Amino acid sequence: MAGNVCTQKFEGVNVSECLRSASVSLGVPIENIKYLILEEKKGLFKKHAVISIDVIEGLKDEGTDKEDCLEKEETDKRNGTIEIKNGKFIIIDPKEGGKAAILSTSSNITLIVDGEKVSPSATVYAKSNIEVAIGEDEAKRYMNLRTSSDRMNAYIAITYKPKTTYKLKDLSPRNSLLIEIDVKEKIMPPKFTELEIKNELLNHNIKYGILNMNIMECAKTYEAPEMLVANGKKNIDAINDRMEIKYNAQNDNIYDNQQVIDYKAIGTVHGVEKGEVLAILYPGKNGVDGIDVTGKNIVTKTGSLIELDKLAEEPVDILVNGKKVAYGEVVVVDENFGVRITSIISGEERVKAIAK
Numbered sequence: 001m002a003g004n005v006c007t008q009k010f011e012g013v014n015v016s017e018c019l020r021s022a023s024v025s026l027g028v029p030i031e032n033i034k035y036l037i038l039e040e041k042k043g044l045f046k047k048h049a050v051i052s053i054d055v056i057e058g059l060k061d062e063g064t065d066k067e068d069c070l071e072k073e074e075t076d077k078r079n080g081t082i083e084i085k086n087g088k089f090i091i092i093d094p095k096e097g098g099k100a101a102i103l104s105t106s107s108n109i110t111l112i113v114d115g116e117k118v119s120p121s122a123t124v125y126a127k128s129n130i131e132v133a134i135g136e137d138e139a140k141r142y143m144n145l146r147t148s149s150d151r152m153n154a155y156i157a158i159t160y161k162p163k164t165t166y167k168l169k170d171l172s173p174r175n176s177l178l179i180e181i182d183v184k185e186k187i188m189p190p191k192f193t194e195l196e197i198k199n200e201l202l203n204h205n206i207k208y209g210i211l212n213m214n215i216m217e218c219a220k221t222y223e224a225p226e227m228l229v230a231n232g233k234k235n236i237d238a239i240n241d242r243m244e245i246k247y248n249a250q251n252d253n254i255y256d257n258q259q260v261i262d263y264k265a266i267g268t269v270h271g272v273e274k275g276e277v278l279a280i281l282y283p284g285k286n287g288v289d290g291i292d293v294t295g296k297n298i299v300t301k302t303g304s305l306i307e308l309d310k311l312a313e314e315p316v317d318i319l320v321n322g323k324k325v326a327y328g329e330v331v332v333v334d335e336n337f338g339v340r341i342t343s344i345i346s347g348e349e350r351v352k353a354i355a356k
Helices: 013-025 065-080 195-204 212-220 347-355
Strands: 008-010 031-042 047-057 081-086 086-093 101-104 109-113 117-118 122-123 130-134 141-147 154-160 163-168 169-175 177-178 181-187 223-229 244-246 279-282 315-320 323-333 336-344
Touching: 008 109, 008 177, 013 031, 013 047, 013 101, 013 122, 031 130, 047 315, 086 101, 086 195, 101 141, 130 163, 141 195, 154 195, 169 177, 181 223, 195 223, 212 223
Parallel strands: 101 177
Antiparallel strands: 008 047, 031 047, 081 086, 081 169, 101 122, 109 117, 109 130, 141 154, 154 223, 163 181, 244 279, 279 336, 315 323, 323 336
């Protein structure tokens, strides 16, 4: 093995490829190479790295002298070179005492030299027949459908990925070259049509509340994030009937065994006068059934009803604690039903009612 290596640069799609190229070019195991990363790009389509070889372990420890470096430069001039220009390989064979050019490939590129598939690298000459097959990304399109947990809403998200073809990247002459690629062309797939979107909805049994305008928007663009495409009809709960009592029926008198009880006052309605309204019935409202995006009927619960067996202006008996205390009639108050006192029974009648 020759003396220490002077500073030398190697390029590739990543640091590993640079080290592999350096190892092949210098004839030194990768683990023995010490290097400095000069550049490293990790983009989606453009990946590039450049390293500089500093020291190779296992060689003599003295500093590299000028004679060694000059000798190395002369050797480099004798070496063969390879470059890529306008998608073509240009190879110059080595001079006497120099090394032939080395061509390396990465995993997504197929390299064939003189009819034989090569991996990862091969020695090449001007007469070598080099073929390269570069993979391409197929066009894809996705339609994702989602419904809400109550099935009242349906959403669609559409994603497109283009067909991407690649070309060889132009690279300057060097003794060891790692093939790199650039994007040549991107071709978008056809958009989903309105009919295709509607068929997808039917495939998932979504058939009610279809929002045609939103579907049209989805079919017009290549950027279609999640969009509402069907909207169900929510049910409306019933409202219960409500009775408003206009008087206080509670008897605040507390009797003990020492008091004289006025039986004629028992059952008296306190705080009301003849002609007053004792209670008002506020009718509720019926609920409305809903429909989810699959067309399923969502039945609403029935509200509680207070039934009246009398019509407006018909007479009614007014009872307190189950005992009749007055007569009244059914009235209508702002479209609500109420009971108005027409007469209060006498004390004797109340005593007789209590005795029954």
